Amino acid sequence: MAVREPVLKGVETTDDADRDLRPQRMQDMVGQREVFARLEIAVDATRKRGGTLGHILFDGPPGLGKTTFATCIPRDMGVAVQIASGATLAAPKDLVPYLTNAEENSVLFVDEIHRLPKAVEEFLYPAMEDFRIDIVLGDGMNARTINMALRPFTLIGATTRAGLLSAPLRDRFQIREHLDFYTVDELTEIVVRNAKKLKTEIVSDAAKEIASRSRGTPRLANNRLRWVRDYVTSKADGRVTLELAHAALNMQGIDRLGLDGQDRRYLETIARVFHGGPVGVEAVAHTMNLATDTLEDEIEPFLLRTELVIRTPRGRRVTAKAFEHLSLTPRLPEDNQRALF
Numbered sequence: 107m108a109v110r111e112p113v114l115k116g117v118e119t120t121d122d123a124d125r126d127l128r129p130q131r132m133q134d135m136v137g138q139r140e141v142f143a144r145l146e147i148a149v150d151a152t153r154k155r156g157g158t159l160g161h162i163l164f165d166g167p168p169g170l171g172k173t174t175f176a177t178c179i180p181r182d183m184g185v186a187v188q189i190a191s192g193a194t195l196a197a198p199k200d201l202v203p204y205l206t207n208a209e210e211n212s213v214l215f216v217d218e219i220h221r222l223p224k225a226v227e228e229f230l231y232p233a234m235e236d237f238r239i240d241i242v243l244g245d246g247m248n249a250r251t252i253n254m255a256l257r258p259f260t261l262i263g264a265t266t267r268a269g270l271l272s273a274p275l276r277d278r279f280q281i282r283e284h285l286d287f288y289t290v291d292e293l294t295e296i297v298v299r300n301a302k303k304l305k306t307e308i309v310s311d312a313a314k315e316i317a318s319r320s321r322g323t324p325r326l327a328n329n330r331l332r333w334v335r336d337y338v339t340s341k342a343d344g345r346v347t348l349e350l351a352h353a354a355l356n357m358q359g360i361d362r363l364g365l366d367g368q369d370r371r372y373l374e375t376i377a378r379v380f381h382g383g384p385v386g387v388e389a390v391a392h393t394m395n396l397a398t399d400t401l402e403d404e405i406e407p408f409l410l411r412t413e414l415v416i417r418t419p420r421g422r423r424v425t426a427k428a429f430e431h432l433s434l435t436p437r438l439p440e441d442n443q444r445a446l447f
């Protein structure tokens with residue numbers, strides 16, 4: 107089958123900065139080996155058998171490769187892809203053009219699928235299950251419903267919040283994959299490869315340094331690499347050494363764990379203002395003047411993963427490791443302190 111470039115229709119959910127370093131094929135992706143192995147089998151079997159790949163749901167924190175997988179898969183399959191975002195599909199009628207335009211066996215990628223309103227979700231069920239939709243024509247006395255057949259397609263959904271998806275929607279995905287943070291070795295490989303793409307010379311220690319300060323996240327590794335490249339181009343001869351990488355990252359306020367100013371402000375808010383917690387996430391968000399979603403989606407996952415903060419039934423609590431990292435002495439009630447150390 108001829109390999110086609112995906113047709114990008116609808117909302118482009120990725121920015122330019124992401125696009126030029128984004129792997130084009132699944133086999134060019136680094137890490138997520140188990141996810142890759144399972145998807146490769148599904149893609150290969152579908153290709154051999156002919157027909158339509160089962161619907162796929164990706165979930166995981168931002169910047170870990172959900173969109174990358176979702177755009178590599180149609181390329182690997184040689185099928186067209188349409189891209190939409192849950193945030194812009196306000197009513198079933200917004201989804202109709204995507205469904206009726208979908209070519210046979212093509213992919214419809216719906217990013218932020220947890221933001222689909224209930225009515226749109228329900229409209230999607232028969233489309234996913236039987237490739238049919240019910241369209242209401244006219245209104246009032248003249249309204250009538252027609253049942254329309256669709257060409258079989260693959261829905262790929264991506265979300266940072268699998269927990270917000272309703273069970274019926276989640277169950278209609280045959281393949282569900284959770285993307286987890288990357289290891290420093292995996293991120294080092296990404297940095298080395300991308301430095302080459304950016305025509306930037308980098309010593310291996312510096313690549314590892316950038317990787318270990320990227321919070322397990324390829325998008326951040328790419329952003330940090332770009333910044334370091336700018337820094338060495340402006341301040342030195344364009345070659346990235348360990349010292350220059352250090353200096354560049356320090357200048358951005360990125361510490362040795364890869365936390366940036368906002369991550370530290372989050373930890374400090376709980377540590378100082380709330381005496382280490384436990385504290386509800388809403389209270390922290392209010393104090394920081396940030397949306398709760400931003401905290402939960404972008405800041406907390408890595409801090410939870412690295413055990414700088416823990417979730418308890420009574421709210422968030424920072425750990426001894428966080429106090430140590432912030433060079434703070436806990437000012438806590440006695441019993442809290444005992445629980446922490």
Ligand SMILES: Nc1ncnc2c1ncn2[C@@H]1O[C@H](COP(=O)(O)OP(=O)(O)OP(=O)(O)O)[C@@H](O)[C@H]1O
Pocket residue numbers: 120123124125127128129134135136137138166167168169170171172173174175264265266296324325328
């Ligand atoms: N496995 C990987 N190998 C190499 N690079 C990767 C990989 N995963 C992600 N990247 C890089 O990180 C960038 C961000 O990834 P991507 O856009 O797929 O994240 P996402 O999970 O969709 O995030 P969001 O939730 O914010 O939409 C990509 O442009 C790509 O350059």
Ligand SMILES: [Mg+2]
Pocket residue numbers: 119172173174217264
């Ligand atoms: Mg994405």
